[in-house]
Amino acid sequence: MQKFLYELNRSPQLQSDYAADRHAVLQPYTLTDEEVAALTEPDVGKLYVLGVNGQILMHFAALHQIEWQDYLQQMRDGVESYGPVREGVYAMTGYEGTRAHSESLGQEGGI
Amino acid sequence: MPLVYAGVCSHAPGITGRKHLADPEVSDAFYAAFDDMRSDLETSGAEAVIVIAAEHFANFFMNNMPSFAIGMADFYDGPIEDSGWLGIDKFKAPGNRDLSQRLIAEVMQTVDVAYAEEWLFDHGIAVPLHFLTPQFDLPVIPVNINCQGPPLTPLHRAWAFGEALGRAADAVPEKIAIIGTGGISHWPATPDSGRINYEWDLDFMDRWCRNDRDALLDYDDLNVYADAGQGGFEIRTFMAVSAAAGGAQGTVHFCEPIPIFAVSCTVASYDLSPQEA
Ligand SMILES: [Fe+2]
Numbered sequence: 001m002q003k004f005l006y007e008l009n010r011s012p013q014l015q016s017d018y019a020a021d022r023h024a025v026l027q028p029y030t031l032t033d034e035e036v037a038a039l040t041e042p043d044v045g046k047l048y049v050l051g052v053n054g055q056i057l058m059h060f061a062a063l064h065q066i067e068w069q070d071y072l073q074q075m076r077d078g079v080e081s082y083g084p085v086r087e088g089v090y091a092m093t094g095y096e097g098t099r100a101h102s103e104s105l106g107q108e109g110g111i
Numbered sequence: 112m113p114l115v116y117a118g119v120c121s122h123a124p125g126i127t128g129r130k131h132l133a134d135p136e137v138s139d140a141f142y143a144a145f146d147d148m149r150s151d152l153e154t155s156g157a158e159a160v161i162v163i164a165a166e167h168f169a170n171f172f173m174n175n176m177p178s179f180a181i182g183m184a185d186f187y188d189g190p191i192e193d194s195g196w197l198g199i200d201k202f203k204a205p206g207n208r209d210l211s212q213r214l215i216a217e218v219m220q221t222v223d224v225a226y227a228e229e230w231l232f233d234h235g236i237a238v239p240l241h242f243l244t245p246q247f248d249l250p251v252i253p254v255n256i257n258c259q260g261p262p263l264t265p266l267h268r269a270w271a272f273g274e275a276l277g278r279a280a281d282a283v284p285e286k287i288a289i290i291g292t293g294g295i296s297h298w299p300a301t302p303d304s305g306r307i308n309y310e311w312d313l314d315f316m317d318r319w320c321r322n323d324r325d326a327l328l329d330y331d332d333l334n335v336y337a338d339a340g341q342g343g344f345e346i347r348t349f350m351a352v353s354a355a356a357g358g359a360q361g362t363v364h365f366c367e368p369i370p371i372f373a374v375s376c377t378v379a380s381y382d383l384s385p386q387e388a
Contacts, residue, residue: 006172010191010231054300055167055259058124062196068129076302089261089341090301 001035002052009059044071045078051087114280116155116288117356118148118380119319119349120242122164123294124234125372127198127241132371144365144378145242151380152243157288159207159250160243161214161276163352164235165258165293165345170227177225178264179272181218182253183211189232197234199241204232207250210285214252217279222272239292256351258293258344266328269347273354280355291352293345294374296338303340305370311338312366312375315346319379320361322353342374356381 004026008014017025022040031039038046044061048054054075061071085091130138152160169191171177184206190199208228215226230253232240240251256272257264264272280287295315296308318326327350335343353361359381366377 002168003172003174006168010169048302053168053259054304058300059192062193068125072302072304079302089259 001029001031001039001047001050002056004029004031004039005052005056005060008063009056015063043078044074045076046082048075048078049082049085051085051091053088054090112281112284112286114277114289114355114383115157115286116152116160116290116380117352117359117383118151118289118378119291119293119352120145120148120239120378121294121372121374121376122235122238122292123297123299123372123374123376124192124197124238125369126238126376127234128196129371130198133369137367137369138372138376141365141367141369141376141378142242147364148378148380149243149245152249152288152290155288156286157249158285159210159252160288160290161252161254161280162236162239163254163256163273163276163289163291163348164239165348166233166235166255167259169231169233169235170229171255171257173260176257176260177255178257178268179222180225180227180255181211181215182206182228182230182251183208183215183226184228184230187230187232187251187253190237191231191233192237197237199234199237202237202240202247204240204244204247205250206252210250210283211252213283214276214279217282218272218275220275221278222268222275224272235292239290243290256347258347261332263332263344264347266330266347266350269351270324270328270354273351274357276351277355277357289352289355291348291350293348294342295346295349295377296340297342297374298340299342299373301341304373306340307368307370307373307375308339309368309375311343312368312377315339315349316363316366316377316379319349319353320363322356322358322360322381324353327353352381356383359383
């Protein structure tokens with residue numbers, strides 16, 4: 001899934017193919033139905049929960065002309081609706097959503 | 112020749128892309144610090160600039176992730192991001208293939224490094240260049256340390272790599288500048304974007320200025336992640352510059368949180384003038 005987004009972010013050709021037919025460009029990749037749905041809809045919050053790195057996801061959001069604040073909100077909504085991040089670097093220390101994360105940081109003296 | 116300039120700066124995409132949303136009182140002072148950095152770089156007489164960035168999956172991905180990579184091309188295209196989104200027009204930055212080859216060969220004597228004849232610049236390099244060489248008239252040697260896809264480059268290896276870059280610069284006749292770019296504490300591109308641990312940043316920059324190897328290597332990824340977010344992993348780029356500068360002492364020219372840019376915006380440099388005995 002991240003591999004597709006990585007290639008999409010790099011390639012204007014793939015971007016126009018994706019614009020033309022979102023399902024067709026996903027054919028060569030091994031993806032679950034949930035991943036295909038999240039990539040074609042697109043569901044930024046679900047992609048975040050599925051473990052897409054934000055550095056990859058923000059380019060995908062920019063491609064869809066999603067404003068910065070809306071992008072952040074969609075990720076928050078994703079964590080609210082689908083639960084904590086399941087995989088990848090944000091799951092590393094048991095990240096459990098913005099609120100829990102903020103509280104735990106507060107206890108450690110972070111801002 | 113010995114390095115003629117060594118410094119660090121932030122590279123967050125908001126710095127150019129979300130300019131209009133920041134408090135101008137703080138952001139103008141930050142842009143002024145970037146202007147000073149540009150004039151220091153120009154005064155140094157640098158003939159090429161090594162930019163050590165933590166790139167963000169523009170070129171290197173988990174299918175084949177190098178711990179270290181150095182560019183070896185005569186030109187580099189960028190930015191990979193949508194120009195409107197990043198606030199930087201498409202550009203072609205000059206490289207220097209021949210100089211890259213000589214630097215890489217020297218670095219390889221002590222540190223295994225991947226080289227890349229193709230390299231698309233993302234904001235990690237494009238944002239600093241936008242301020243430091245706005246005409247894209249100074250050859251760039253792009254360098255990457257894996258700060259994104261775990262397992263990450265260990266800190267002590269980033270240090271050894273920085274030392275190797277310093278030696279490589281010494282070995283070539285050209286005047287070389289070195290600039291590390293990255294965030295300090297930040298949670299870029301996540302729901303926590305805008306969170307900044309300013310105290311942690313100041314403490315890190317204090318260690319950086321003292322060029323205190325032990326204090327700089329005294330971080331581990333779990334603590335960095337807890338205190339400084341996944342963006343904090345980019346301290347590797349700053350530390351490589353410390354190592355390259357070989358004990359020089361540093362000065363922070365600017366370090367203030369700008370939440371809409373997602374980082375403590377920072378400009379700092381080392382004093383490379385010969386020390387009195
Ligand atoms: Fe970064």
